[in-house]
Amino acid sequence: MEAEVIEAELVLPTYMSFKKIQMYDKYPKGQSRGRHWKHLKQILQAENYQNYSPDEPNYVNIESPPSMHPCKRICDITGFEAPYYDPRTNLRYANAEVFKLVRSLPNEYVQRYLALRNAAVVLK
Amino acid sequence: MPFTSKIERQTDYSDFPSSIPIVIDNGASYFRIGWAGESEPRVVFRNIVQRPRHKTTGETVTIVGDHDPALLKYFDCTRSGPRSAFDSDVVYQFEIMEYILDFAFDRLGANGSEIDHPILITECVCNPVQSRSKMAELLFETYGVPSVAFGVDAAFSYKYNQQLGVCDKDGLAICPGFSTIHVIPFVDGEPVYKGSCRTNVGGYHITDYLKQLLSLKFPQHMAKLTWEKVEDLKMEHCYIAPDYFSEAQVFQKGTKEAEDKTRCWQLPWVPPPTEEPPSEEEIARKAAIKERQGQRLREMAEAKRSSRINELENQLHGLDFLLQQLEQVEENDIPSFLATTGYVSKQEIEASISKATQSLRKAKGEQAEIEESSTGEKYPLIHIPDHMLSLEQLKEKKRQIFLKTTTEGRLRAKQKRAEEGLERERKNQQDEERRLENPELYLEQMRAKYKELSEKVEQRKRLKTNGGHTNGNNPCGGVGRGERLNAAQRERMRLLTTAAFDRGKGEDTFGAKDEDWQLYKLMSKDNDDDEDGLDADEVELTRISSRLQEVDPTFVPKQEVVPSQSAPELPRIRPLTKEDFQILLGVERFRCPEILFSPNWLGIDQVGLDEMAGVSIRRLPSKDPDLEEKLTSSILLTGGSCLFPGISERLEAGIRMIRPCGALIKVVRALDPILDAWRGAALYAADLQFLGQTFSKMDYYEKGEDWLRRYQFLYTL
Numbered sequence: 001m002e003a004e005v006i007e008a009e010l011v012l013p014t015y016m017s018f019k020k021i022q023m024y025d026k027y028p029k030g031q032s033r034g035r036h037w038k039h040l041k042q043i044l045q046a047e048n049y050q051n052y053s054p055d056e057p058n059y060v061n062i063e064s065p066p067s068m069h070p071c072k073r074i075c076d077i078t079g080f081e082a083p084y085y086d087p088r089t090n091l092r093y094a095n096a097e098v099f100k101l102v103r104s105l106p107n108e109y110v111q112r113y114l115a116l117r118n119a120a121v122v123l124k
Numbered sequence: 125m126p127f128t129s130k131i132e133r134q135t136d137y138s139d140f141p142s143s144i145p146i147v148i149d150n151g152a153s154y155f156r157i158g159w160a161g162e163s164e165p166r167v168v169f170r171n172i173v174q175r176p177r178h179k180t181t182g183e184t185v186t187i188v189g190d191h192d193p194a195l196l197k198y199f200d201c202t203r204s205g206p207r208s209a210f211d212s213d214v215v216y217q218f219e220i221m222e223y224i225l226d227f228a229f230d231r232l233g234a235n236g237s238e239i240d241h242p243i244l245i246t247e248c249v250c251n252p253v254q255s256r257s258k259m260a261e262l263l264f265e266t267y268g269v270p271s272v273a274f275g276v277d278a279a280f281s282y283k284y285n286q287q288l289g290v291c292d293k294d295g296l297a298i299c300p301g302f303s304t305i306h307v308i309p310f311v312d313g314e315p316v317y318k319g320s321c322r323t324n325v326g327g328y329h330i331t332d333y334l335k336q337l338l339s340l341k342f343p344q345h346m347a348k349l350t351w352e353k354v355e356d357l358k359m360e361h362c363y364i365a366p367d368y369f370s371e372a373q374v375f376q377k378g379t380k381e382a383e384d385k386t387r388c389w390q391l392p393w394v395p396p397p398t399e400e401p402p403s404e405e406e407i408a409r410k411a412a413i414k415e416r417q418g419q420r421l422r423e424m425a426e427a428k429r430s431s432r433i434n435e436l437e438n439q440l441h442g443l444d445f446l447l448q449q450l451e452q453v454e455e456n457d458i459p460s461f462l463a464t465t466g467y468v469s470k471q472e473i474e475a476s477i478s479k480a481t482q483s484l485r486k487a488k489g490e491q492a493e494i495e496e497s498s499t500g501e502k503y504p505l506i507h508i509p510d511h512m513l514s515l516e517q518l519k520e521k522k523r524q525i526f527l528k529t530t531t532e533g534r535l536r537a538k539q540k541r542a543e544e545g546l547e548r549e550r551k552n553q554q555d556e557e558r559r560l561e562n563p564e565l566y567l568e569q570m571r572a573k574y575k576e577l578s579e580k581v582e583q584r585k586r587l588k589t590n591g592g593h594t595n596g597n598n599p600c601g602g603v604g605r606g607e608r609l610n611a612a613q614r615e616r617m618r619l620l621t622t623a624a625f626d627r628g629k630g631e632d633t634f635g636a637k638d639e640d641w642q643l644y645k646l647m648s649k650d651n652d653d654d655e656d657g658l659d660a661d662e663v664e665l666t667r668i669s670s671r672l673q674e675v676d677p678t679f680v681p682k683q684e685v686v687p688s689q690s691a692p693e694l695p696r697i698r699p700l701t702k703e704d705f706q707i708l709l710g711v712e713r714f715r716c717p718e719i720l721f722s723p724n725w726l727g728i729d730q731v732g733l734d735e736m737a738g739v740s741i742r743r744l745p746s747k748d749p750d751l752e753e754k755l756t757s758s759i760l761l762t763g764g765s766c767l768f769p770g771i772s773e774r775l776e777a778g779i780r781m782i783r784p785c786g787a788l789i790k791v792v793r794a795l796d797p798i799l800d801a802w803r804g805a806a807l808y809a810a811d812l813q814f815l816g817q818t819f820s821k822m823d824y825y826e827k828g829e830d831w832l833r834r835y836q837f838l839y840t841l
Contacts, residue, residue, distance in 0.1 A: 001181070012186040013230070013576060016267075017236070017237060018237065018267065019238075020266055021265065021266050039216065040211040040214055043214070046254060052521075057250050057317040059252050062250055062321055064735075066729045068731075072722050074368075078376075079711035080372045094376065106784060109340060118727025
């Protein structure tokens with residue numbers, strides 16, 4: 001290990017005196033231990049919130065509802081107000097100039113613009 | 125720069141008695157740890173872990189937080205990026221969390237056999253009990269912590285600001301954080317989680333949005349747009365527009381104001397060195413070198429030639445001598461004599477002599493003057509009838525006839541060329557005369573003729589290559605089947621395919637008519653008359669253009685519009701300028717943080733910051749207008765993403781829209797939106813009553829999960 005790396009104490013030491021179980025004991029090397037953690041979705045499922053009173057606040061029911069206001073539509077490319085919508089690419093656009101650009105965009109870029117608002121075509 | 129890491133190792137860990145709690149603000153973006161009762165956290169770092177491989181030794185190491193990127197050059201970071209233990213503010217990867225805690229306690233100076241201090245750690249609102257119990261377990265089992273308390277960061281921030289008189293005991297805490305926004309109503313100084321709400325948008329999304337937009341806008345500078353850099357750009361330049369669409373209008377119109385608001389990030393760019401024309405000396409020096417080299421080559425060629433002449437002369441002498449000797453030799457001895465020399469016959473020797481003399485003559489630079497000799501001499505066999513000749517002579521005759529016809533053909537061509545030259549000369553002369561008569565008119569005529577001819581030629585070319593579809597000068601258009609072939613080739617392809625298809629079906633009458641066989645003739649011809657060279661128009665065109673170049677100084681011959689088929693058109697290379705290395709932030713400056721108010725721009729169908737306040741108030745159990753009024757008159761903004769300029773005004777305007785007319789609305793920003801949560805927690809933990817709010821390992825195992833679920837902590841002691 002290079003001197004400057006050691007000096008900056010960049011690397012976390014593997015042994016810590018204040019720990020009762022060291023990292024290498026808990027997660028031994030070379031053993032395939034698979035995934036030992038749950039995704040948030042799995043955690044929430046395991047919480048069984050449906051068994052509790054809906055009046056009790058929990059992680060799921062404090063989530064905000066959808067908005068009541070009409071959605072502000074903006075041009076996907078420029079960010080201006082977008083009165084128009086291109087049915088071929090599904091992009092919203094502000095004016096004729098942007099439309100020209102929209103039609104000249106390669107599909108990859110169109111999909112990336114759509115992915116920004118989670119509207120891209122996802123192949124599974 | 126509001127966010128900075130502080131990772132120096134503390135040395136006074138052992139000075140603190142074990143009764144003093146350690147306070148941790150475990151935020152999704154930053155981790156802060158320090159001692160209760162102090163005003164600043166001791167250690168602050170980004171809440172991320174990287175596990176790269178060392179490039180030379182190959183061992184996997186753990187790096188917590190952000191360090192000097194220069195030091196990361198020794199590690200191969202391509203396989204694993206920075207990882208966080210969080211998903212939407214909930215800790216779910218406890219292996220990563222353990223690395224982070226290791227690093228934090230280590231930098232705090234811990235050196236005993238366990239962490240013998242009570243711990244107050246923050247979590248998100250309504251943290252799932254699984255995450256909470258895992259965290260408690262980790263602290264108890266691995267670090268030997270005596271007792272633990274969990275609190276909500278936004279609540280600590282609110283309480284801290286309440287104590288400093290910034291907000292009242294009834295109010296709303298609005299906390300736009302790194303991955304979520306929380307709104308928590310406070311009644312009588314206690315948070316009411318029943319009325320809280322969460323939208324899953326935060327600073328992370330803003331940075332990501334900005335990064336994506338910029339890399340779509342400047343794809344050539346994608347590599348420069350690292351996460352850290354974009355985060356810096358966001359913090360430095362982004363702001364919340366008072367009204368999004370009117371601000372966007374300003375930019376759409378492209379007024380002076382918009383120009384002033386556009387920020388420019390100049391990437392490092394060095395102008396390319398301008399090429400200086402070489403000086404006189406340089407030119408002279410180069411010419412001298414060239415001359416010397418030429419001289420040497422000439423000398424070498426001369427030496428080679430003389431040596432060859434020498435060699436040939438020697439050979440000739442040898443052969444002459446051989447012939448003389450041969451004459452002196454007896455008739456009978458000839459075969460044996462020849463056997464020693466290596467030649468088969470006298471004729472062969474003579475043949476080699478003539479060959480050698482010819483080469484010698486050539487080497488000496490004399491013209492082989494055989495051509496001058498008369499045909500009769502050269503082709504003696506031509507006029508002798510066949511029956512008078514032997515088999516060998518017949519063969520010879522055939523050869524001579526062939527030679528004669530080719531030489532004659534060559535002569536004819538030469539004559540024709542000479543005639544053409546004369547004709548051109550004559551035409552030019554006529555032209556010259558006409559020009560001298562009336563130069564103006566002449567030029568005019570020439571130009572008109574040139575134009576007409578060039579158009580004609582061009583059109584023919586276009587027809588040939590594209591068959592009418594003028595798509596050739598469209599470089600970006602896809603090259604389809606039809607565009608690649610010219611009209612004739614396309615026709616041939618059509619014939620081939622139709623022929624192939626016709627064969628299979630129905631009665632086969634092919635070949636019944638003679639015309640059918642013409643098809644093969646058409647098919648076999650690939651390129652009709654493409655290689656026939658220039659036709660008459662083109663010849664005339666070149667003549668006129670050369671003539672025009674002579675007489676008209678302003679004339680520029682038109683460039684070939686249609687590029688040759690084999691070479692694709694090269695993209696026109698424009699020298700790169702300073703402007704090509706600029707990243708401009710215009711609409712992006714307020715478009716990106718606007719997602720806090722319109723999460724549906726990211727496809728997240730939830731209410732934005734302003735509406736959240738209304739949702740939160742609606743969710744409160746008591747519908748008391750006085751209370752609602754109290755809440756809206758003390759709205760505290762805290763959390764990292766409330767640092768955008770203009771956010772308070774915009775929020776106030778937004779809340780005014782959803783509240784009854786004339787309601788009192790006051791939005792204040794926390795004194796320090798980033799550190800107040802930790803400070804509030806530190807202040808809280810310093811109180812003697814704090815220990816009553818913690819629970820120990822014993823409690824945890826005895827009371828069970830259900831108790832932990834309902835575990836809630838009183839913020840008013």
